[in-house]
Amino acid sequence: xxxxxxxxxxxxxxxxxxxxxxxxxxxxxxxxxxxxxxxxxxxxxxxxxxxxxxxxxxxxxxxxxxxxxxxxxxxxxxxxxxxxxxxxxxxxxxxxxxxxxxxxxxxxxxxxxxxxxx
Amino acid sequence: xxxxxxxxxxxxxxxxxxxxxxxxxxxxxxxxxxxxxxxxxxxxxxxxxxxxxxxxxxxxxxxxxxxxxxxxxxxxxxxxxxxxxxxxxxxxxxxxxxxxxxxxxxxxxxxxxxxxxx
Amino acid sequence: xxxxxxxxxxxxxxxxxxxxxxxxxxxxxxxxxxxxxxxxxxxxxxxxxxxxxxxxxxxxxxxxxxxxxxxxxxxxxxxxxxxxxxxxxxxxxxxxxxxxxxxxxxxxxxxxxxxxxx
Amino acid sequence: xxxxxxxxxxxxxxxxxxxxxxxxxxxxxxxxxxxxxxxxxxxxxxxxxxxxxxxxxxxxxxxxxxxxxxxxxxxxxxxxxxxxxxxxxxxxxxxxxxxxxxxxxxxxxxxxxxxxxx
DNA sequence: GTGGTCTAGACCACA
DNA sequence: GTGGTCTAGACCACA
Numbered sequence: 382x383x384x385x386x387x388x389x390x391x392x393x394x395x396x397x398x399x400x401x402x403x404x405x406x407x408x409x410x411x412x413x414x415x416x417x418x419x420x421x422x423x424x425x426x427x428x429x430x431x432x433x434x435x436x437x438x439x440x441x442x443x444x445x446x447x448x449x450x451x452x453x454x455x456x457x458x459x460x461x462x463x464x465x466x467x468x469x470x471x472x473x474x475x476x477x478x479x480x481x482x483x484x485x486x487x488x489x490x491x492x493x494x495x496x497x498x499x
Numbered sequence: 500x501x502x503x504x505x506x507x508x509x510x511x512x513x514x515x516x517x518x519x520x521x522x523x524x525x526x527x528x529x530x531x532x533x534x535x536x537x538x539x540x541x542x543x544x545x546x547x548x549x550x551x552x553x554x555x556x557x558x559x560x561x562x563x564x565x566x567x568x569x570x571x572x573x574x575x576x577x578x579x580x581x582x583x584x585x586x587x588x589x590x591x592x593x594x595x596x597x598x599x600x601x602x603x604x605x606x607x608x609x610x611x612x613x614x615x616x617x
Numbered sequence: 618x619x620x621x622x623x624x625x626x627x628x629x630x631x632x633x634x635x636x637x638x639x640x641x642x643x644x645x646x647x648x649x650x651x652x653x654x655x656x657x658x659x660x661x662x663x664x665x666x667x668x669x670x671x672x673x674x675x676x677x678x679x680x681x682x683x684x685x686x687x688x689x690x691x692x693x694x695x696x697x698x699x700x701x702x703x704x705x706x707x708x709x710x711x712x713x714x715x716x717x718x719x720x721x722x723x724x725x726x727x728x729x730x731x732x733x734x735x
Numbered sequence: 736x737x738x739x740x741x742x743x744x745x746x747x748x749x750x751x752x753x754x755x756x757x758x759x760x761x762x763x764x765x766x767x768x769x770x771x772x773x774x775x776x777x778x779x780x781x782x783x784x785x786x787x788x789x790x791x792x793x794x795x796x797x798x799x800x801x802x803x804x805x806x807x808x809x810x811x812x813x814x815x816x817x818x819x820x821x822x823x824x825x826x827x828x829x830x831x832x833x834x835x836x837x838x839x840x841x842x843x844x845x846x847x848x849x850x851x852x853x
Numbered sequence: 854g855t856g857g858t859c860t861a862g863a864c865c866a867c868a
Numbered sequence: 869g870t871g872g873t874c875t876a877g878a879c880c881a882c883a
Contacts, residue, residue: 387685387688387691388683390683390684392686392687392881392882392883393687393882393883394882394883403601406601406602407601428883429882429883431882431883432882432883435882435883463602463603466602467599467602467603467604470595470598470599470602470604470609471604471608471609471612473595474592474595474599474609474612474613475612475613475616477588477591477592477595478613478616480588481585481588481592483521483524483525484524484525484581484584484585484588485581486585486588486589488613488614491589491592491613492610492613494589494592494593495592495593495596495606495609495610496606510857510858510859511858511859512858512859536869536870536871537870537871537872538869538870538871539870546859546860547859547860547861547862548860548861548862548871549858549859549860549861549873550858550859550860552871552872552873553858553859555871556872560678565741565742566744566870566871566872567741567867567868567870567871568746568866568867568868568870568871568872569746569747569866569867569868569869569870569871570741570867570868570869570870570871571869571870571871572870572871573741628872628873628874629873629874630873630874639837642837642838643837643838654854654855654856655855655856655857656854656855656856657855664874664875665874665875665876665877666856666875666876666877667873667874667875667876668873668874668875670856670857670858671873671874673856674857684855684856684857685855685856685882685883686855686856686857686881686882686883687854687855687856687881687882687883688854688855688856688882688883689854689855689856690855690856699838699839702838703835703838703840706831706834706835706838706840707840707845707848709831710828710831710835710845710848710849711848711849713824713827713828713831714849716824717821717824717828719757719760719761720760720817720820720821720824721817721821722821722824722825724849724850726825727825727828727849728846728849730825730828730829731828731829731832731842731845731846732842734829734832746866746867746868747867747868748867748868782868783867783868785867785868786867786868789867789868854882854883855881855882855883856880856881856882857879857880857881857882858878858879858880858881859877859878859879859880860876860877860878860879861875861876861877862874862875862876863873863874863875864872864873864874864875865871865872865873865874866870866871866872866873867869867870867871867872868869868870
């Protein structure tokens with residue numbers, strides 16, 4: 382389900398976080414579904430359990446999963462997540478647009494390019 | 500001219516690089532203008548000369564400045580830099596657009612938002 | 618595996634870069650093989666870890682190695698490196714040939730000498 | 736006669752040395768002709784007399800000029816210089832050829848390329 | 854353990 | 869004065 386890319390420059394725990402975000406947002410993992418156990422996943426990927434633990438803590442902080450003590454981790458309600466994610470991306474567009482303007486790249490050129498590429 | 504933000508998670512040398520990139524791209528520092536000396540800037544910002552050195556080496560590698568031994572560092576020809584930067588930003592827009600589509604954020608919603616905010 | 622030559626006028630970090638380039642290009646170090654650790658090599662050569670760090674950063678920038686945080690440095694895929702290197706050397710031949718012509722050294726004399734020596 | 740290129744990465748004195756080598760080898764400056772005075776040239780190029788002094792010392796060491804105390808510097812006998820230079824270049828070819836072989840670039844490919852480019 | 858960043862401070866080449 | 873290199877040593881994130 383998850384593969385670590387050792388040539389990726391990002392730390393492993395960040396890769397794990399990002400992979401699960403995608404799996405959850407795309408619906409591969411469904412609302413309230415159980416996440417793989419920390420230990421089990423660590424063995425499967427041959428990485429340190431601390432690293433998985435850190436990734437899960439981050440996913441919980443971001444609201445993607447919730448923890449039930451003694452039972453494990455579960456996927457949060459998806460619809461709310463998507464709304465949050467959408468806002469984040471819109472914000473990134475606005476920030477990038479500002480950078481673009483600073484170096485004389487006009488809104489219209491960018492909008493044209495976005496339309497062309499998609 | 501430059502301020503270090505100790506709450507910023509990025510390393511200091513990276514902040515310095517990024518600040519100067521902006522100053523150069525915005526034209527605050529002009530082509531062939533002398534950069535602050537390594538030692539002078541280090542004292543002004545109360546950071547170690549090695550850290551400035553590292554930032555300047557990176558700026559030189561990226562083509563933003565050029566070094567004359569025994570004389571100092573100078574700002575490179577700006578026009579070429581801007582063209583490179585423009586391409587980079589357009590690429591980021593395309594990447595971001597792809598992410599947006601994956602979670603069902605339509606082109607038109609994004610374009611509307613960009614137009615509204617700017 | 619690596620020896621520093623203190624009579625060499627080049628800085629130490631450059632010698633280290635150059636030695637590893639050779640080892641990688643010659644195949645002594647193979648694709649995905651682990652590089653010596655920064656600290657370990659520093660102790661072995663009795664030089665400062667920062668100096669090794671600088672050399673490794675340069676090797677990474679040039680595409681010879683890749684870094685996995687918390688794990689170490691690894692040798693990159695070799696084939697691409699060799700193609701780049703070949704082009705560089707051919708370019709150097711052309712430049713040198715031009716210099717030769719400027720002082721009246723003919724193509725044929727050079728080709729003869731190369732053939733004799735090799 | 737001589738122009739300093741401040742974007743050149745080489746130190747100024749080295750640029751001066753290299754410019755005069757070319758002028759002498761190409762015959763622009765003839766055998767026994769007087770070299771420009773250290774002070775005069777320093778003023779003309781707006782650089783430090785120490786720098787010119789260093790360049791002339793290097794040219795003398797390499798046999799390109801000779802010094803007459805109280806009179807100035809003079810261009811050496813050209814024919815000998817050319818022979819020395821030719822040997823140097825041939826040596827560089829042999830060294831480069833060795834590098835080429837190490838990465839599997841054959842003599843014949845190089846000779847072909849040299850022939851094609853010239 | 855492993856690499857990345859940073860400080861304090863020295864010494865060198867070059868101008 | 870100016871940048872470049874290096875040492876000694878600390879602290880941090882990551883595994």
